[in-house]
Amino acid sequence: MENNKMKAQLFYGPGDVRFEETDIPKPGPGEALVKIKSVLTCGSDLKTYRRGHPTMIADGSVFGHEWAGDIVELGEGIEDFNIGDRVVAVNTAPCFKCYYCKLERYSMCDNLVYNNGAYAEYIKIPADILAVNTIKIPDHVGYPAAALTEPLACAVHGIDESNITEGDVVAVNGAGPIGLFFVTLAKLKGAIVISSDLSDERLKVAEELGADFNVNASKVEDQVQAVRDLTAGGRGVDVTIEATGFPKVWEMTILMARKGGTVNLFGGCASGTSINIDTKLLHYSELIIKGVYHHTPYYVKKAFKLIEKGLFDTSRFITSDMPLERLVDALELMGQQKGIKYNITT
Numbered sequence: 577m578e579n580n581k582m583k584a585q586l587f588y589g590p591g592d593v594r595f596e597e598t599d600i601p602k603p604g605p606g607e608a609l610v611k612i613k614s615v616l617t618c619g620s621d622l623k624t625y626r627r628g629h630p631t632m633i634a635d636g637s638v639f640g641h642e643w644a645g646d647i648v649e650l651g652e653g654i655e656d657f658n659i660g661d662r663v664v665a666v667n668t669a670p671c672f673k674c675y676y677c678k679l680e681r682y683s684m685c686d687n688l689v690y691n692n693g694a695y696a697e698y699i700k701i702p703a704d705i706l707a708v709n710t711i712k713i714p715d716h717v718g719y720p721a722a723a724l725t726e727p728l729a730c731a732v733h734g735i736d737e738s739n740i741t742e743g744d745v746v747a748v749n750g751a752g753p754i755g756l757f758f759v760t761l762a763k764l765k766g767a768i769v770i771s772s773d774l775s776d777e778r779l780k781v782a783e784e785l786g787a788d789f790n791v792n793a794s795k796v797e798d799q800v801q802a803v804r805d806l807t808a809g810g811r812g813v814d815v816t817i818e819a820t821g822f823p824k825v826w827e828m829t830i831l832m833a834r835k836g837g838t839v840n841l842f843g844g845c846a847s848g849t850s851i852n853i854d855t856k857l858l859h860y861s862e863l864i865i866k867g868v869y870h871h872t873p874y875y876v877k878k879a880f881k882l883i884e885k886g887l888f889d890t891s892r893f894i895t896s897d898m899p900l901e902r903l904v905d906a907l908e909l910m911g912q913q914k915g916i917k918y919n920i921t922t
């Protein structure tokens with residue numbers, strides 16, 4: 577920190593990410609500065625890289641939000657953390673004051689405080705996030721595993737809203753990182769899991785994580801039928817979860833459910849898109865269709881506990897290491913559906 581400069585990947589616009597020197601952030605009261613040890617690529621970073629981010633990432637700013645590292649500097653008034661602590665912090669904190677926070681629906685907080693900027697040597701943790709959504713990492717947990725906390729927290733929130741009980745047949749559409757978390761979590765809940773994707777490589781990982789059946793959507797004529805055929809009498813699955821973010825897949829996800837089943841439309845689609853739902857199907861089949869978004873402090877803690885207790889193999893989610901200067905290469909590989917997550921090291 578001698579010259580107060582650090583290396584970072586800055587987002588300037590769609591397709592324009594530059595590896596540059598920028599200022600090391602300075603922690604104010606209640607804030608902490610962290611030396612990044614691991615930052616993981618995420619599907620939303622790929623979206624930002626390709627088409628920009630409407631709200632969260634300003635042009636000319638550092639992005640990246642799934643990280644873990646060491647506290648190297650503390651602002652005034654912090655009692656719960658010390659210099660040298662290994663920590664993971666997630667990308668937001670709720671305000672605890674708005675209408676939705678009062679309802680305890682923290683993922684819908686009107687004033688979420690965001691923190692991005694992990695594709696860099698250092699990141700600052702804002703006071704609200706340090707206070708409620710930062711966790712000390714025990715020695716036996718590695719940095720990349722700890723950095724999975726944020727996306728896992730989203731998936732733990734999603735699985736909790738999916739009404740899964742032991743023995744249920746659950747279809748998970750998409751075997752990217754989030755889909756694979758759903759496979760893992762549905763297995764931990766005692767479900768029979770059908771994983772669908774276009775990539776055999778990803779489906780193999782789903783299988784390693786416990787998926788009972790795989791459907792390669794590019795190799796079957798009718799993906800909905802292929803999934804329904806795996807259920808007794810073709811009646812459909814108890815729970816379907818969408819983890820691709822494509823409207824067509826949202827529609828197929830609804831059609832895979834049995835009567836009275838639960839449909840979790842989790843993957844965020846491009847803004848302005850819409851889907852068609854057969855009104856007769858929705859009415860007579862009494863489907864429960866829901867959207868689930870983001871995480872809450874409760875799910876962040878719960879997700880970290882799953883990692884800390886070793887309840888699943890975190891290494892399956894990390895394809896390989898990449899140095900910070902090669903971030904764009906890692907994002908391009910993700911865009912070609914190669915690998916799950918890349919561990920960017922500084």
Ligand SMILES: [Zn+2]
Pocket residue numbers: 618619620641642726727
């Ligand atoms: Zn993410």
Ligand SMILES: [Zn+2]
Pocket residue numbers: 670671672673674675676677684685686687688
């Ligand atoms: Zn709020």
